[in-house]
Amino acid sequence: xxxxxxxxxxxxxxxxxxxxxxxxxxxxxxxxxxxxxxxxxxxxxxxxxxxxxxxxxxxxxxxxxxxxxxxxxxxxxxxxxxxxxxxxxxxxxxxxxxxxxxxxxxxxxxxxxxxxxxxxxxxxxxxxxxxxxxxxxxxxxxxxxxxxxxxxxxxxxxxxxxxxxxxxxxxxxxxxxxxxxxxxxxxxxxxxxxxxxxxxxxxxxxxxxxxxxxxxxxxxxxxxxxxxxxxxxxxxxxxxxxxxxxxxxxxxxxxxxxxxxxxxxxxxxxxxxxxxx
Amino acid sequence: xxxxxxxxxxxxxxxxxxxxxxxxxxxxxxxxxxxxxxxxxxxxxxxxxxxxxxxxxxxxxxxxxxxxxxxxxxxxxxxxxxxxxxxxxxxxxxxxxxxxxxxxxxxxxxxxxxxxxxxxxxxxxxxxxxxxxxxxxxxxxxxxxxxxxxxxxxxxxxxxxxxxxxxxxxxxxxxxxxxxxxxxxxxxxxxxxxxxxxxxxxxxxxxxxxxxxxxxxxxxxxxxxxxxxxxxxxxxxxxxxxxxxxxxxxxxxxxxxxxxxxxxxxxxxxxxxxxxxxxxxxxxxxxxxxxxxxxxxxxxxxxxxxx
Numbered sequence: 001x002x003x004x005x006x007x008x009x010x011x012x013x014x015x016x017x018x019x020x021x022x023x024x025x026x027x028x029x030x031x032x033x034x035x036x037x038x039x040x041x042x043x044x045x046x047x048x049x050x051x052x053x054x055x056x057x058x059x060x061x062x063x064x065x066x067x068x069x070x071x072x073x074x075x076x077x078x079x080x081x082x083x084x085x086x087x088x089x090x091x092x093x094x095x096x097x098x099x100x101x102x103x104x105x106x107x108x109x110x111x112x113x114x115x116x117x118x119x120x121x122x123x124x125x126x127x128x129x130x131x132x133x134x135x136x137x138x139x140x141x142x143x144x145x146x147x148x149x150x151x152x153x154x155x156x157x158x159x160x161x162x163x164x165x166x167x168x169x170x171x172x173x174x175x176x177x178x179x180x181x182x183x184x185x186x187x188x189x190x191x192x193x194x195x196x197x198x199x200x201x202x203x204x205x206x207x208x209x210x211x212x213x214x215x216x217x218x219x220x221x222x223x224x225x226x227x228x229x230x231x232x233x234x235x236x237x238x239x240x241x242x243x244x245x246x247x248x249x250x251x252x253x254x255x256x257x258x259x260x261x262x263x264x265x266x267x268x269x270x271x272x273x274x275x276x277x
Numbered sequence: 278x279x280x281x282x283x284x285x286x287x288x289x290x291x292x293x294x295x296x297x298x299x300x301x302x303x304x305x306x307x308x309x310x311x312x313x314x315x316x317x318x319x320x321x322x323x324x325x326x327x328x329x330x331x332x333x334x335x336x337x338x339x340x341x342x343x344x345x346x347x348x349x350x351x352x353x354x355x356x357x358x359x360x361x362x363x364x365x366x367x368x369x370x371x372x373x374x375x376x377x378x379x380x381x382x383x384x385x386x387x388x389x390x391x392x393x394x395x396x397x398x399x400x401x402x403x404x405x406x407x408x409x410x411x412x413x414x415x416x417x418x419x420x421x422x423x424x425x426x427x428x429x430x431x432x433x434x435x436x437x438x439x440x441x442x443x444x445x446x447x448x449x450x451x452x453x454x455x456x457x458x459x460x461x462x463x464x465x466x467x468x469x470x471x472x473x474x475x476x477x478x479x480x481x482x483x484x485x486x487x488x489x490x491x492x493x494x495x496x497x498x499x500x501x502x503x504x505x506x507x508x509x510x511x512x513x514x515x516x517x518x519x520x521x522x523x524x525x526x527x528x529x530x531x532x533x534x535x536x537x538x539x540x541x542x543x544x545x546x547x548x549x550x551x552x553x554x555x556x557x558x559x560x561x562x563x564x565x566x567x568x569x570x571x572x573x574x575x576x577x578x579x580x581x582x583x584x
């Protein structure tokens with residue numbers, strides 16, 4: 001039984017449309033909303049495209065709310081926690097792959113199990129710990145937990161990439177007078193750059209998106225990350241939707257670009273192991 | 278298991294040096310784990326047996342045994358939050374897996390241009406949960422929300438979505454399923470792509486309909502991936518916090534409050550560290566059980582999912 005050619009193309013188009021619309025529609029709707037004036041937003045019946053597009057909301061995001069501060073906090077927390085996470089994970093992954101550790105599988109599982117601990121349970125004591133260390137409302141209150149949050153993904157991605165590098169390459173480097181760490185830095189890391197990068201993107205997105213700990217450990221306006229800052233935007237009387245939508249667009253654009261550029265790596269990293277079983 | 282003879286050889290000097298280096302390289306990871314997870318967990322359990330209200334520092338933090346736990350058992354708001362969490366698990370976990378399976382099947386078609394579909398699956402995953410919550414809160418707005426606009430377009434009466442206890446739950450279901458189904462779809466898509474094409478070709482030759490092919494080939498072959506997705510979604514659903522927080526903040530009243538939200542409220546708003554800790558321990562126990570199931574499953578199956 002063969003379907004007519006037209007039908008097959010139509011099915012492809014419909015399938016692509018359903019998946020794409022499902023994924024893009026909410027963000028697109030917010031994009032349209034962000035260019036509407038407050039009066040247009042409150043008018044019934046509602047409009048899809050802005051009738052009189054305005055940039056006012058984007059200006060007000062920066063004047064009414066310190067969103068630049070939120071973006072800066074998010075960027076720094078995500079970047080520093082990613083660097084920490086990838087470094088620590090790379091060292092651990094290398095030890096597990098190359099250095100004849102007793103039962104590396106058990107160590108990896110332990111790592112996984114510990115980090116799967118519910119964040120909400122960690123939130124209570126972390127609040128206490130950070131409070132006594134006077135780290136509440138600082139980047140460090142978030143950097144350390146976020147680095148741990150992404151450690152299992154990063155370690156697993158890196159283990160699978162490191163395994164593909166033949167040991168002979170490092171041995172050659174070490175015969176040439178390189179130390180183990182030197183071989184890791186000069187041989188293994190450059191060869192597994194895509195893996196290191198994938199791990200980094202996943203860690204970055206995890207940190208950029210996290211809400212509960214950010215809300216609990218850094219709630220002060222000056223320390224808020226983007227998700228907390230936008231969610232806690234409060235107008236005098238009602239939720240300020242025009243500003244919120246502009247703020248959402250500003251927050252979504254950078255992460256969307258990152259995801260769009262590195263989509264294949266992200267998918268590969270997320271479905272690590274690729275369901276080999 | 279049959280015992281295989283193990284040849285124990287003494288580690289050479291070099292091997293011992295390598296192992297020492299190995300432990301040194303693992304040390305930073307373990308240190309972070311001890312500082313951010315293990316010590317806090319010990320502290321959590323310790324606090325759960327104490328009276329510790331930050332609003333009453335003069336009371337100190339005396340040991341009170343299981344009082345916080347028995348308090349939970351007699352606390353209707355705790356039970357209500359637990360029930361809500363259970364409802365979210367029962368509805369949104371299978372919901373996300375079913376929707377995710379649909380998306381994965383659609384995304385598995387042989388497109389010549391792959392990026393719109395791939396990005397369509399990645400974008401919802403990449404958004405913070407609270408953003409999804411905020412966007413859907415806007416969709417469900419009474420006067421100018423999209424959902425009521427569509428209802429009115431078809432001549433229906435607008436609904437008071439987020440201010441009605443039942444409708445608010447439904448609105449949150451929709452937001453959670455939308456947000457989480459795309460990750461499930463990515464996992465299942467990876468699973469779909471490992472199913473050999475030859476199976477379908479053989480079925481085609483035997484005259485099996487595409488419906489039969491789905492039930493006889495796709496579903497059984499996808500089973501391991503579906504199980505992983507189910508367990509993974511369950512672990513995250515136990516902790517449901519962000520989306521209801523952004524959409525209703527637990528309201529109206531505490532109609533949509535989850536256990537995670539109640540723990541947060543007790544700790545951060547009421548500053549009752551002792552009681553909040555006891556509730557957090559209870560949640561941890563449930564979560565640990567599911568995690569144990571997951572780890573057992575992954576150890577039996579090489580299929581692994583990371584995030």
